[in-house]
Amino acid sequence: MKPRLTFLMLLAMLGISLGWPLTLSLQADDDEIVVLPAAANAAERHEVDVNFDQQVFPGLPSAEAGRQRLETQIKLQLNEIDRACQLTEAQRERLALAARGELHRYLEQVEILRRKFEAARHDQEKLGQMWQELQPLQSRQARGLTGQDTVLAKVLHNTLNEEQEQQLEAAQLQRRRFRYEAAIGVALNALESWVALTGEQRQTLTKLLLELPPPRVFGQYDHMLVNYRLANLPAAKLQSIFDNRQWQSLQQQFAQARAMQGHLTEQGYISRDEAASAPEVRP
Amino acid sequence: MLHFNHIIMGLLTALAACMVHAQDAAPAQRVLAPPVAANADDARTQQYVQLLQPTMWRELDFVRLVCDLKPEQRPKVKAAADVAVKEAAKTMLKPQRQPMTMFATKAVRDGINDSLKQMLTAEQLDHFQAEASSRDAATKKAAIQTLVSQIDGILFLSHEQRENISATLDKNWQPDWEYWLNMRQHQFGEQYLPQVPDQHIVPHLTAEQRVVWTGLQKIMFNAWQNNGRRQADDAAWWAGKTDNAAKTKAVKGKAAAKAAVPLP
Numbered sequence: 001m002k003p004r005l006t007f008l009m010l011l012a013m014l015g016i017s018l019g020w021p022l023t024l025s026l027q028a029d030d031d032e033i034v035v036l037p038a039a040a041n042a043a044e045r046h047e048v049d050v051n052f053d054q055q056v057f058p059g060l061p062s063a064e065a066g067r068q069r070l071e072t073q074i075k076l077q078l079n080e081i082d083r084a085c086q087l088t089e090a091q092r093e094r095l096a097l098a099a100r101g102e103l104h105r106y107l108e109q110v111e112i113l114r115r116k117f118e119a120a121r122h123d124q125e126k127l128g129q130m131w132q133e134l135q136p137l138q139s140r141q142a143r144g145l146t147g148q149d150t151v152l153a154k155v156l157h158n159t160l161n162e163e164q165e166q167q168l169e170a171a172q173l174q175r176r177r178f179r180y181e182a183a184i185g186v187a188l189n190a191l192e193s194w195v196a197l198t199g200e201q202r203q204t205l206t207k208l209l210l211e212l213p214p215p216r217v218f219g220q221y222d223h224m225l226v227n228y229r230l231a232n233l234p235a236a237k238l239q240s241i242f243d244n245r246q247w248q249s250l251q252q253q254f255a256q257a258r259a260m261q262g263h264l265t266e267q268g269y270i271s272r273d274e275a276a277s278a279p280e281v282r283p
Numbered sequence: 284m285l286h287f288n289h290i291i292m293g294l295l296t297a298l299a300a301c302m303v304h305a306q307d308a309a310p311a312q313r314v315l316a317p318p319v320a321a322n323a324d325d326a327r328t329q330q331y332v333q334l335l336q337p338t339m340w341r342e343l344d345f346v347r348l349v350c351d352l353k354p355e356q357r358p359k360v361k362a363a364a365d366v367a368v369k370e371a372a373k374t375m376l377k378p379q380r381q382p383m384t385m386f387a388t389k390a391v392r393d394g395i396n397d398s399l400k401q402m403l404t405a406e407q408l409d410h411f412q413a414e415a416s417s418r419d420a421a422t423k424k425a426a427i428q429t430l431v432s433q434i435d436g437i438l439f440l441s442h443e444q445r446e447n448i449s450a451t452l453d454k455n456w457q458p459d460w461e462y463w464l465n466m467r468q469h470q471f472g473e474q475y476l477p478q479v480p481d482q483h484i485v486p487h488l489t490a491e492q493r494v495v496w497t498g499l500q501k502i503m504f505n506a507w508q509n510n511g512r513r514q515a516d517d518a519a520w521w522a523g524k525t526d527n528a529a530k531t532k533a534v535k536g537k538a539a540a541k542a543a544v545p546l547p
Contacts, residue, residue: 189468
């Protein structure tokens with residue numbers, strides 16, 4: 001009986017302590033309208049918005065500035081397409097419409113995430129998940145909204161005639177080669193943290209890698225693709241470039257690079273067919 | 284955003300320190316506990332010495348590959364490298380204009396290079412200097428290309444613009460811009476640009492490209508290099524106890540792969 005009495009007393013004390021502020025606020029209701037909590041919420045919401053915008057549009061003061069920048073970027077890309085294959089007025093309008101749609105869809109995704117972000121602002125665990133959801137949006141923006149896997153790319157394919165497509169492909173190939181060569185430089189520089197290379201070895205490896213076609217997708221994993229390609233070059237070509245000590249040291253790096261296959265396939269760097277064709281890489 | 288960057292820098296530094304400490308197995312270099320009476324500067328210097336170990340081993344690996352050192356030369360070069368690391372660590376206690384990691388890497392590299400000038404034969408030195416120049420040129424080219432390709436991905440540069448910006452950066456190259464490469468390697472390059480002086484970029488852009496360029500976030504990246512691992516035979520080789528047999532061409536087959544035993 002005694003424990004039950006103690007429990008009831010504790011319950012009563014808890015009730016009083018919870019009810020006390022309520023009583024105070026009811027008393028206060030007669031005297032004044034308390035607006036402070038609402039102001040705090042507005043300030044908090046503004047801070048959440050600012051934080052969110054800074055993550056989605058790094059370096060810009062607001063989401064509006066971010067939207068304007070994206071619009072300009074899209075315009076730059078359309079100009080480039082126009083420069084490469086002299087679009088007709090109708091083609092230009094069609095592509096502009098598709099690009100606007102792409103931007104609209106992206107901004108919609110940003111708004112959906114912003115609402116989720118706002119709802120989760122007091123829940124650290126959910127906020128952590130939000131950051132993960134934010135990452136694809138950041139990467140997509142960094143890669144450009146009008147890349148390989150977008151509606152614009154499909155519309156572009158259906159809009160251009162054969163000759164224009166060839167002209168555009170030639171212009172883009174030049175850019176892709178430049179980016180691929182840059183990725184090779186980054187990858188070999190990183191490799192040299194593990195294994196020193198002579199100038200001749202660096203040149204031979206660069207030449208071997210440049211014989212492979214540049215990838216169609218670029219992003220933060222460019223140098224990993226280079227490592228993957230290097231690791232999957234036929235051993236007969238590769239082994240003779242290195243001395244024994246280098247070759248032994250490289251095995252660990254190559255094993256790690258080969259293990260990236262699934263991830264690189266997921267990211268669109270290599271197709272599933274290409275992945276199946278390793279170790280003879282045919283990108 | 285600034286806080287986020289600081290957190291990331293802190294994590295990278297801590298990670299580097301952990302990895303460096305874990306990989307440095309040589310008893311002579313292991314610091315078990317600082318003496319109670321040692322002053323704070325000594326303790327910090329020792330921390331920097333540990334952080335600089337991968338940089339030193341990266342340089343020594345390069346020297347080993349290109350110089351064909353005789354057994355009696357090796358302990359002297361290794362001792363000079365240890366001195367270079369300690370000196371670099373001491374200098375790091377003073378404020379520097381450059382990013383700390385870039386400054387430290389250069390200090391270690393320069394220290395080793397200076398000592399090689401006194402220790403190598405004329406033929407060895409010529410070969411080393413030619414290889415070092417080739418490596419510097421490759422680093423410079425890679426850093427410029429990676430930055431220009433990143434800008435290109437955002438601003439859709441024309442072929443001429445890519446060429447012109449590359450040429451300007453090449454002409455005005457600063458060695459500490461090497462950190463542009465580190466940004467890419469640490470996968471920061473997708474969201475942030477390095478701090479590159481506007482005067483090398485802006486004159487080559489169109490009005491619309493300039494608007495986008497101005498709004499892009501540019502950051503200084505400062506992360507410790509934590510690769511540059513010691514290998515199993517390093518201690519004996521640098522003590523002058525083993526020969527250059529490993530320098531023979533790689534043998535085909537699984538035996539070579541099985542023999543891969545870098546230190547953890």
